[in-house]
Amino acid sequence: MDALLPNVNWPEIWQATLDTLSMLGGSLVFTLIFGLPLGVLLFLTGPRQMFEQKVLYQATSLLVNIFRSVPFVILLIVMIPFTVIVAGTSLGVAGAIPPLVVGATPFFARLVETALREVDRGIIEATQAAGATPRQIVVNALLPEALPGIIAAITVTAITLVSYTAMSGLIGGGGLGDLAVRYGYQRYQPDVMVVTVVLLLVLVQVLQSVGDRLVVHFSRK
């Protein structure tokens, strides 16, 4: 093993794995907290929806598109002053989470909006006809009906976050991607690169299959 992978420092790999997982977990939680309401807002104020609000929808939509079009590497750097205020530091795992959340939230919100649009309008209408408040329609009909789609959106977002964490090495975020760049690429140690990439692949595979299973579990159609 050591002959095959001369440069691999296993404790370091382990630490990087933990860093990746905590960046992923921390940023995913906040992305869901901010992204889900934003997605619901986009859906409800969208064209021909319950609370159609042209100006609000277009403003929110533009904001979302701006954040989605800024390359994540740029976002990382531009956000440094803001990150310091929010996380107390712009370095390490804590410093990586705010940019990750800001990068992924608009993406996730769009996926939520799309998942909600898949819900049959007739179901909203039937719930309305039963005397539901708008809030009840969202909580009792829209979200449960869109749950499989939302789980799929969470899966895609989590995997996107994994690839974003690789870039956080730029601001000293740590993690597997950072290791791959610093050792594998910059120091010409292909064995480290291979090990980290394989670990990232395993992580992505696990996320995707858990997500797929949950989607099947919650699909009643």
Add this chain to the structure above:
Amino acid sequence: MIDFKQVHKAYRVGGRSVPALHPTDLHIAQGEVFGIVGHSGAGKSTLMRLVNRLEEPSGGSIVIDGEDVTKLDAKGLRRFRRQVGMIFQHFNLLSSKTVANNVALPLKLAGELSRAQIDQRVAELLVRVGLSEHADKYPAQLSGGQKQRVGIARALSTNPKVLLCDEATSALDPQTTASVLQLLTQINRELNLTILLITHEMDVIRRACDRVAVMDAGVIVELGPVTDVFLHPQHPTTKRFVREDEQVDENDQRNDFAHVEGRIVRLTFNGDSTYTPLLGSVARETGVDYSILAGRIDRIKDTPYGQLTLALTGGDVEAAMHCFTLADVHMEVLR
């Protein structure tokens, strides 16, 4: 029960106002099954959806049980909607909830009953629609007819005064349609519930309704008891619907009858007269021979009726026709 006064509705399409319903007056009595028939785009769906304000009227008033629906605020409207059940062509059940939870939903939304009370009410409703053993299934596991029964149970859960049926049988096969209509008429009788149903199938009207309105291009063109409208349609649209239902093409019929000798009349028997031995006795008295060219003996909801097209030859044809006019039947002379 339901009173439409000069109700109209127009949609704005690209800055233009397109009328969907012209100013309409309509009265629907407590406990009747009232049908509205029309082709798609005739305005029947709009008219129904104004009742529980899924569509906002452009003007006029809709008074239901003494309450002007058009004047309700958001909160009042939600309370009012619980008194109006609605079932849909595509059932619109929540696929993520079990049958029992679908039926329980309006009660949960209302938030007036305890969990135990809701469970009990749901159990009663599922017995009524015959789905007790399917309580824990999901809608995707049910047939179309069963899904509509769940829809009916859900619509009845809050003890509504009115049930709206929006093309409720249009996605079902004929046999299932018949059983769903039977359930609806049974509910109408047992709960004395007012039912407003819209359909594009005259057969649904014939089986279930007491009165019918025929709509065309946003206007009610004919209105009356189903037996009258069915047996003696006046407006061209109504005639077309009745012919479609009977699957009779008048041109074909005219061609077929061209070779038949004698006078041709159409007799319509309605109610008790359906079972009187009229033809035989008239033939004996006047010496005419009759051949039956076309005929149908059926029921309109609970009323039996017969419609026979006869060719009369020999004997005293004029006297025979006079006898028919005196008897309790309606006669039309076709030739």
